[in-house]
Amino acid sequence: MASAHAVLSPSESMLERYRKYLLDVRGLVATSARGYVDVARAFAVTRVADGELDWKCLRPEHLIQFVLSASRGRSTGTAKLTVTALRSLLIYLHIEGLIAQPLDTAVPSVAGWRLAGLPCALERRDVQRLLAACDRRTHHGQRDFAMLMLLARLGLRAGEVRMLKLDDIDWRAGELVVRGKGQRIERLPLPADVGQALASYLRRGRPDTAQGRTVFVRTRAPHRALSSGGVTEAVAAAASRAGLPHMGAHRLRHTLATQMVRSGVALPEVAQVLRHRRLMTTSIYAKVDREGLRLLARPWPGGAA
DNA sequence: ACTACAAAGACGGGCGATGG
DNA sequence: CCATCGCCCGTCTTTGTAGT
Numbered sequence: 121m122a123s124a125h126a127v128l129s130p131s132e133s134m135l136e137r138y139r140k141y142l143l144d145v146r147g148l149v150a151t152s153a154r155g156y157v158d159v160a161r162a163f164a165v166t167r168v169a170d171g172e173l174d175w176k177c178l179r180p181e182h183l184i185q186f187v188l189s190a191s192r193g194r195s196t197g198t199a200k201l202t203v204t205a206l207r208s209l210l211i212y213l214h215i216e217g218l219i220a221q222p223l224d225t226a227v228p229s230v231a232g233w234r235l236a237g238l239p240c241a242l243e244r245r246d247v248q249r250l251l252a253a254c255d256r257r258t259h260h261g262q263r264d265f266a267m268l269m270l271l272a273r274l275g276l277r278a279g280e281v282r283m284l285k286l287d288d289i290d291w292r293a294g295e296l297v298v299r300g301k302g303q304r305i306e307r308l309p310l311p312a313d314v315g316q317a318l319a320s321y322l323r324r325g326r327p328d329t330a331q332g333r334t335v336f337v338r339t340r341a342p343h344r345a346l347s348s349g350g351v352t353e354a355v356a357a358a359a360s361r362a363g364l365p366h367m368g369a370h371r372l373r374h375t376l377a378t379q380m381v382r383s384g385v386a387l388p389e390v391a392q393v394l395r396h397r398r399l400m401t402t403s404i405y406a407k408v409d410r411e412g413l414r415l416l417a418r419p420w421p422g423g424a425a
Numbered sequence: 426a427c428t429a430c431a432a433a434g435a436c437g438g439g440c441g442a443t444g445g
Numbered sequence: 446c447c448a449t450c451g452c453c454c455g456t457c458t459t460t461g462t463a464g465t
Binding site: 155158194195197198201260277301338339340346347349350353354357370396397398400401404 | 455
């Protein structure tokens, strides 16, 4: 990281302007802008000649070359991000007058089929094992148990657990304010057992010296809010203690959705719990359900079974 | 039903506070 | 004082929304 006094290289100062454009003009959130700038940086190094950025000699084949080399051995999703970010950069360069033509249409498209894989849910007893793997006699266990309850019973995302504020819990109404993906804010009913886990952590597990108003803080000093890896880490550690395969926090969200569909809950209701805006997003779990039924139906009457 | 765009989450590697 | 492990960072992957 360059210090405040160091002179930024030509590409770093261009990238910094690009980042500001993404945030201020395009209105992206910081995490998205970061991903775009990362791609732009990788592209910029291919354009450096004699320590200067050279856009004049840029040709469509250079774009194709870059996408191919950046995507080799990567997932289709990553290739798509590369393409999207590269187009965004080319539009920016054109706006800045650095390239004469908006070359974004010269970037090749990436074919990709969504919903190809199936998210795999945990069995009910495995969720119980995961929860039981938290030693609730310790502060650490109190915290992890409360976080796991939010993930497993309410289907929150890891980031939503991390961002939860003390004031987001409405004990009287039995509701929870959730700050979701895309800067959305919604209220969710707070089941009694989840509320109990939270209350127990707040009374006995959360250090008095905790900084700020976030519910969950680091178990070790400084007792500040967890960063993005913290929640994932707690799930992974519990899975390891329970002797379950490695998993992250999102597995619990999948599990809740799949269990709801399997027990016959209507899709719009599942979508409401997951806070999906489009039913199409939820319908992946309907597919899971059909796959499950197909497996059950495999020993066809009259067959070998 | 497709692609593009956006904003997450997962994960390996390594740092450093902490408690022995 | 030093080994441990919870946590952070960077990179890659996955999930979610919108437009056509």
